[in-house]
Each structure stands twice: as C-alpha cells, then as structure tokens.
Amino acid sequence: MDFSWINSFANELLHGLGITLKLLALSGVFGFLLAVLVALGRLSSNPLISAPLRAYTAVFRGTPLLVQIYILYYGVGSVFASYPLIRGSFLWPYLREGFWYVALALILCVGAYVGEVLRGALRAVPRGELEAARAFGMKRLMVLRRVWLPRALELVKPTLVGETVLLLKATALASTVAVTDLLGAANLVRAQTLRVYEPLLAVAVIYIVLAFVIEHVFSRWGKVPQRQA
Amino acid sequence: MISLSELTQLFVADGWLNALLQGAVVTLQISAGAFVLGLGIGLLVAMIKLKGPRWLVRLANLYTTLYRAVPELLLILLLYYAGTDLLNMAMAAMGRDSVTVNGFIAAVLVLGIVQGAYSAEIIRGAIQAIPVGQLEAARAFGIERWLLVRRVLLPCMLPFAMAGLSNLWLVLVKDSALISIVGYSELLSVGKQAAGSTKHYLVFYLAVAAVYFIITLVSNGAFRVFERRINRWMPQH
16 A cells, blocks of 8 residues: 555546536536425326426436436537537537536436435425415515425435435446546546556545545534524 | 438448447446445444444444545546556565456456445445344343344344435446556446547447446346345335
C-alpha cells in the first residue's frame, strides 16, 4: 500500500469530488421537484395524467440506471450528432459532455423512485388535516405547501435519507461515460500510476464519509420541536 | 429514423436478437447465483448480529455499514481486481502458475458479497419480527437448536422478509448490469457489442432496456404469487 501519489493528484481528486457533489445536488433538487409532480400526478383521478406517469415510474424503476445512461449518452447523443443543425448550435458544447446526460438520467430516476415514495406518503396524510386546512380557507397550492407536503415528508424522512445515499452511490456511474467524477478521478490515477487498489480505496473512504455526512445532516433536519398551540 | 425492414434485418437476420436473449440468460444466471450467495451470507451475518460474540458483531456491523455506503460500481471494480490478484498471489505462493479467473464465478461472488450486506439487514429485521412466544413454545417442546432454526425460525421469518427480499432481487438484476464494466458478456455487454458493431446505439440500448424491463415485470408477477402463498400462514388483520 502506497499513498504517496495523493499529493500529486490532490487537484484531480478535489475536482472529482466537486463534480460528484454537483451531480448529487443537481439531481437531488430537480429530481425531488419532479418527484413531487409525479406523486401528485399519480394521485390524480384523471387517467390521462396518472396512467402515463405510472408507466414512467414502472419503466425507470424496472431498468438499470447504467442502461438509461447509455441510452441517453450513446443513443440519443449519437442521434444528436447526426444532425448538423444541432452540431452547429450553441448547445452542442453541452450536448457533447457526458455530465448533462448523467444529470438528466439521475433526475429522471429520482423522479421515479422518490415519486413512488412520496405518493405513498401523500396518501398516508390523514384526510381530516387537509379538510381542516381547506376549512381555514387555504387555497389548494397553500394546502400543499403548508400542510400536505410537510406532513408527508415527515412521514418518509428515513426513506428519503436512504434514497439520498443511494443517489450518491448512483452518481458513481458517471465515470462510465467519461465524466471525471470521484470514481473517474480514481480511474485516472489508476491509469497514470498503474496502482490498482490504492486510488479505489481512497475514493471509497471519501464516499463513506459523504454517506455519513448525508445521514447526519438529515437526522438533524426536522428535529425542531413542534410549537404547542 | 430506422425502418421496420432494417430492424428485422438487424435483429433476426444478423442474429442480434438471439445474442441478446443469450445475454439475458447469463444475466439471470449471474443474478440467481448472487442472490443465493447473498442470502447465505445475509443469514450468517444476521445470526452473528443477533447472537454472536461482541467482536464478531462489530465486524458484521462494519461489513453491512461499509458495503452499503460505497457505490456498487466501485466495490465491483475493487473486488474484481483484488480478488483475481489475491488468488494469483495465493497460486504463486503455492508454486503454481497464475490462473485467469472465470468471469462468471467472479461476477457471482462480487455481486453476492455486495448483496449479503443488504439481505443481512432484511433477515435480521425479519427474525426480530417473529413473536418471541413462538420460539419459546418450540423450546418448551425440547426442540434442538439447529432444528429450531430449520423448522421454526426460518419458516416464520420468511413472510416478514419476503417484501424486502423481492425488492432486493430487482435491485440485483439491475446491479448485474454493472458487471459489463469488467467485461463479462452478460446482457448489457452484448448490447454494447451490438451497438458498437452496427452503430445503431439507440436501437440496441433501448432493446437491452426492454429485456431488463421484461425480466423485472415477470419477477414482480412471480413474487406477487409467491407472497400470496406464503401469507396464508400469517395472522389475518
């Protein structure tokens, strides 16, 4: 075991950590917003809204994330590349990079997985509380923002912590489409120093630390005692 | 876009459909092997966590915590390279030539070890959910330790573990796609080959996704039937 390479590759590792965190934040935030919409849509009584969303969650939960990333990056990416109009456009520098494809795949995945979790949570909120909120004259959006969603999130907090750790682990797949995230940086070090284990072990430690930080942050969130009336 | 006759040419005449289906069979074999191995490891680790000496419990906790916090892809790379390396070192120490590791066995081992961490937690929870009175009743009848595990503990635990384990199987099938990174030719690797040699990336990756989706759909149906059967013995609420 020799970790003397860490000094000379510290920049690469830090850069990789930044990309991993950026992916995590981007897909976490936008994926969560998508998940709320998906959950609400699936609860809708209109089958034109709920049926397509049901198919969406089934497909994204039923296929490997790696395959979804390949479909977007290689499949859709190669279709984009075959149109000169897109190649010439100002969007092309973004469309060429794996980062945005991975981010999109992660967002869609979070939308499906967390959407399913939230659907159950939204249904578990007692009806009477929503009726009470309506009786106070709250508009539908306000009921959602002030009562329905906060109560639902409280119910599934432990699940959401787990999903966030899963999301952190899922970001590692970015390294398969030439994004130098944390694992990608480790692969870079492996290729340049010909050391097999040390870079992987070092990066594994960073992932473990990140996972613990996520759990710690979440367990503090929401601990504020409820104000008694 | 691609026309229908082109599609039949690609999938039927060029034989890629057949190749994909063979890949799917390999994926199922890897997943099944890893599932059984993961169950074995999970059962052992769960027993240790519930009854073992303290140092073993610490070790078991370390295993389940670490293996659930590190990305599966990283673990697969690490175990795959480390495993082959250790084996070759052992062979060298015994004065034998180095061996090339059987990709199938390596894949099963790697995925099984990762799965063990998850199934251990599920099985531990399920064992704890068994009403204590049932185990006490069995002991009162003078049942031996090993027989108690086989006749009472495991059958009573199964209904509680079923939901978690069926979910784990689906996760496992999806995780088995990661094996394509280390180059064993399961479903996704075959899809990669097909996409690379025909340049129809979108078509073949969509086809691969469709096969995975069919596998998960069918497993879901099978688990539902199995779960209904098991739940016959559960108390009705």
